[in-house]
Amino acid sequence: MPFNNHDGSYYLTCPARLDAERGPAALTQALAERPAGVPLALHVHLPFCRQACRFCVSQRVPSQDNRQAEPYLTRLDREMVLIRRLLDDHPAVQRLHWGGGAPAFLSLDQMGDLFDRLDARFGLSGARERDFSIELDPREADVLTLRHLQALGFNRLSLGVQELDPRVQKAINRIQPRVLTESLVDEAERLGFHSLNLDLIVGLPLQTPEGFGETLDQVIAMAPARITLRRYAHLPRRYRLQRGINKKDLPDAAAHLAITGEARHRLDDAGYVAIGLGQFSRADDSLALALREGRLARDLQGYTHYPPGDQLGLGVAAISRVGDTITRNAITLNDYEAALDASQLPAAAGHRLDGVERMRRDAIEALACRHELNPSVLTKPHELNATVTLADALTRLAALCEEGLLERQGECLRVTPDGVWDLARLLAAIAPEATPMS
Numbered sequence: 001m002p003f004n005n006h007d008g009s010y011y012l013t014c015p016a017r018l019d020a021e022r023g024p025a026a027l028t029q030a031l032a033e034r035p036a037g038v039p040l041a042l043h044v045h046l047p048f049c050r051q052a053c054r055f056c057v058s059q060r061v062p063s064q065d066n067r068q069a070e071p072y073l074t075r076l077d078r079e080m081v082l083i084r085r086l087l088d089d090h091p092a093v094q095r096l097h098w099g100g101g102a103p104a105f106l107s108l109d110q111m112g113d114l115f116d117r118l119d120a121r122f123g124l125s126g127a128r129e130r131d132f133s134i135e136l137d138p139r140e141a142d143v144l145t146l147r148h149l150q151a152l153g154f155n156r157l158s159l160g161v162q163e164l165d166p167r168v169q170k171a172i173n174r175i176q177p178r179v180l181t182e183s184l185v186d187e188a189e190r191l192g193f194h195s196l197n198l199d200l201i202v203g204l205p206l207q208t209p210e211g212f213g214e215t216l217d218q219v220i221a222m223a224p225a226r227i228t229l230r231r232y233a234h235l236p237r238r239y240r241l242q243r244g245i246n247k248k249d250l251p252d253a254a255a256h257l258a259i260t261g262e263a264r265h266r267l268d269d270a271g272y273v274a275i276g277l278g279q280f281s282r283a284d285d286s287l288a289l290a291l292r293e294g295r296l297a298r299d300l301q302g303y304t305h306y307p308p309g310d311q312l313g314l315g316v317a318a319i320s321r322v323g324d325t326i327t328r329n330a331i332t333l334n335d336y337e338a339a340l341d342a343s344q345l346p347a348a349a350g351h352r353l354d355g356v357e358r359m360r361r362d363a364i365e366a367l368a369c370r371h372e373l374n375p376s377v378l379t380k381p382h383e384l385n386a387t388v389t390l391a392d393a394l395t396r397l398a399a400l401c402e403e404g405l406l407e408r409q410g411e412c413l414r415v416t417p418d419g420v421w422d423l424a425r426l427l428a429a430i431a432p433e434a435t436p437m438s
Contacts, residue, residue, distance in 0.1 A: 018349035023327055026350025030325035031086040038309055040087075041095035042122060043301060044076070044114070045315030047333070048105040051139065053174045054244040055162070055204060055232055058101060059317040061333055066107050072315075072333075073106075073114055075340045079314055080121040082345055092125035093118075095309075096132045097301050104140035108148045115152045124153065131156060131306060138180040143187045150191045157188055158197040158228075163204055164215040171205040171249060178218060185222045195285060198224045202259055203232035205249035209258040216263060220270045225285040228302075229263060229278040264421060276368055276415075276423040279303050296369040303369070316346075324353040355382060359389055360431050367426050371415035373397070387411075396429035 019026070047061040048069050063069070096118065106114070118124060124132075133156035134149060146157075161181055162174060169175050181198070188196050198219050202212070219227060234250060236242040251259060264274075272280040273288040279302060281287040290296040290305035297308045300319050313320045316336040318329045327350035330336040339346040353361060359382045366373045375386035375394070387394065397413055400406050405419035405426060419426060 018326070018328055018351050020349045022350040022352075023347035024345040026325050026352060027320060027322065027327045027345055027347040028086060030322035030327075030352075031083070034088065034310060034322055036088050037091065039095070039307065040090045040093055040122070041097070041299070041306075041309060041311045042093055042118065043097045043099065043311060043313045043318060044118070045099055045101070045313065045318040045329075046072075046103045046106065047101040047316055048072070049100065049102040049137075050105060051102070051137065051174070052241055053162075054172045054241050055174075055201060056241050057233065057235070057239050059331060060101055061316075063105070066105055066110060069106055069110060071337070073110060075337055076114070076314055077117050077121075078340045078343075079346060080117060082340075082343070083312060083314075084121045087122075090123075092123045092127070094125045094127065094130045095304075095306060096124060096130075098134040099301075100135060102137045102140045103134050104136050104145055108145070111148065112152060126153065131304070133158060133301075135160065136184070138184055139176055141184060143183065146184060146187050146191055146193070150193065155193055156195045156197075157184075157193050158199060159184060160199045161215075161219060162199065162201045163207065163212070164218050165207070165211040167206045168204050168211065171245065173244065182222060185224065195225045195281075195287075197226035197228055198222065199228045199230060201230045201232050202263070203234075203251055203256055205245050207251055207255075207259060209255065209262045212259050213262040213266060216266045220266065220272075223282075226279065226281045226287065227267065227272060229280070231278070260421070274417070274420045275303055276371070276420050277303075291369075291371075294370055298365060298368050320347070324358060326351055326353070355384060356389055358382065359384055359386060360393070363390060363393065363430050364427050367413075367415060367430070368423060371420065372412055374412040376411060390430070393430040397426065400426060400429060 045059070047059050048063050048066070049060050050064055052062065130153070132154045134154050135158045136145070137160050159181055161176070162172070163169055164178050185196065200215065200219065234242060234245065234247065236245070267274070267280050271283055273283055273291065274280055275287050275291055275296070279287070286305040287296065287303055295305060297304050297306065299308060300311055300313070300321055310322045311320060312322070313329060316329060316333050317331045320327045327347040329346045330339060330348040335348065336346045359378055362378055362382070363373055366378070375390065378386040397406060400419070401408055401413070404416055405422055406413045407416055415423065415426065
């Protein structure tokens with residue numbers, strides 16, 4: 001598929017199965033071994049949502065009353081306290097992300113209190129270079145929400161648009177007039193938010209090349225710094241809300257290909273740079289600049305121009321990456337709460353990458369962020385012969401050269417423009433046993 005998975009964290013470096021016996025111990029050991037001075041990023045998962053969008057695959061807690069979030073916020077603070085006891089001193093946190101769910105489900109006072117607790121526990125940076133981002137559903141937020149977030153210190157927004165075609169919106173139970181998004185985009189620009197991102201989904205029911213082309217035209221007219229195209233995965237057995245979607249209404253393979261073609265044509269014409277995995281940015285955006293200068297990186301939330309560092313996930317189902325260790329918190333609210341009520345870290349599963357997995361991770365990073373893979377460059381830092389260690393992956397990648405997704409220059413493989421649009425296939429060739437992280 002040409003686009004990233006539903007949540008933007010197509011993190012193929014993690015093994016398909018995390019060890020359920022190694023969650024708290026793995027995170028505790030990783031934090032204990034963490035070198036002083038390594039940057040720390042925070043991701044807070046806020047699962048509450050008033051809406052019931054039929055395409056949803058998020059770890060969602062339905063509710064209409066934000067007072068029901070109070071016990072969760074209390075336990076989030078307890079998780080912060082437990083983790084902080086295991087952390088040595090670290091630089092002020094420059095990267096903070098709130099996702100969900102719908103973070104704007106919280107009241108303004110609850111948002112302010114959570115932000116203050118994060119600052120008290122971890123020390124949030126006030127530097128201009130900070131990257132404090134939040135995902136917003138335009139139906140849940142208004143201009144007062146944006147002003148409050150800006151006053152707290154957030155400086156980047158991601159707005160969920162998904163589709164602007166009324167027929168598609170009805171089919172996915174997400175009625176969202178364009179004016180809601182436009183008003184937030186205008187206010188965000190006035191307030192000085194940077195790198196505004198608008199999310200769209202490809203492959204929704206009743207979606208057509210012409211209709212999605214019109215949606216893209218309207219989104220491009222709003223001139224966001226970034227546009228993300230996510231791939232809809234229809235898994236009704238796993239996600240209950242998707243059972244409300246008629247499978248017959250989903251675009252077939254030919255229609256999906258045509259929709260992709262329309263997207264590519266319009267984004268190219270508008271001057272957006274294809275970063276990879278469904279991420280596009282204006283040529284003057286920090287992601288495009290980092291790609292050109294070879295500084296682009298990727299973490300559990302997607303592409304970033306910041307140097308890679310450790311990430312702590314807070315909340316139900318949140319994922320952490322500390323050094324070479326990856327852990328995932330309990331995926332149900334009951335299990336998450338029970339662990340914290342017992343004063344235990346809620347990490348339910350974990351894994352520490354071995355030498356071969358670390359090499360595969362770096363190979364994925366090279367293709368995803370620098371659009372090239374040179375085995376000799378990987379050999380020295382890992383003290384493993386990359387040509388031998390990655391022989392299976394290199395064989396699979398060689399077949400993709402024949403499809404025009406890669407071109408060979410000596411032993412170096414470079415991603416072609418077509419390959420950037422099909423980057424997920426290239427990464428899956430390196431780690432076919434791995435699964436996307438959510």
